[in-house]
Amino acid sequence: MLIRVLGSAAGGGFPQWNCGCFNCEGIRKGTIVAQARTQESVALAAHSDAWFLLNASPEVRQQIEAFPSLHPRSARDTPIEGILLTNGDLDHCLGLLSLRESQPLTIYATERVWRGFTEGNVLFRTLERFEGQITWRPLRLNVTQPLRLQDGTESGLSVCPIAIPGKLPIHLDGLVPDPEDNIGLRITDQRSGKVLVYLPAVGAATPGVGQAVAGAGLVFFDGTFWSSDELIEQQLGDKHAEDMAHWPVGGESGSLSWLRKLSQVRRVLIHVNNTNPLLRDNSSERGQVETAGVEVAYDGMELSL
């Protein structure tokens, strides 16, 4: 399986347009050792001609241009065979509206996430210009299905969605939460049997999270916040990481102490918020992560499994 990190930052990206925090200001001024990042999305393929995107970020156009394997091969074409959504956050879905240039698209999403994006959304009509512009393939919890090419043939990859503690997208706040609101993806390469697990939003440590990573060769994991009170400490808000359904990485009960034990698995933190000290290549927090054998994703990172 070929894997390319298109974007590695949490919502807002790094730097975030309206943020003057230590990191955002530092990268603008060149006073910190760090690299800018677009909002989280990953491309993967069983072979180099048929790609699937995990989430569609608001920066999808820029991300496609930065990766020649996703460029069209003829006058009107895309090697993107499908897009999988892990939840309904706008930083995961807004990119769909940017892919509106009369190109047939296949979207894999749970019914909850798909309804949340399409119902009552007049802008979605731009993706319904002609019959068959969008094919929605429902993801059902714990049910494995092949990822298909646009022509219906199997790609060599399969997906199994797992419920992961999370939250509703902000624009649907107030609805009754559902296990389908936030999922992790287990993607299996059917030839090698190797498994990639994609968990960009993990709200809490639960037995389900442990089951989701069982047998994986590569895990992308929620790296949004280093500490629970990161935003409060930097006077950027009054919410804790857990209030936003993100398990912080650092501290005694942080995800790093859990990830450290998965020493046989390649572990990569993704969806990193611009306030997170992990973004600074020379921070002590980055050192702690690297000592534990865990990597921090960056835009353009390429992996294989």
Ligand SMILES: [Zn+2]
């Ligand atoms: Zn910032």
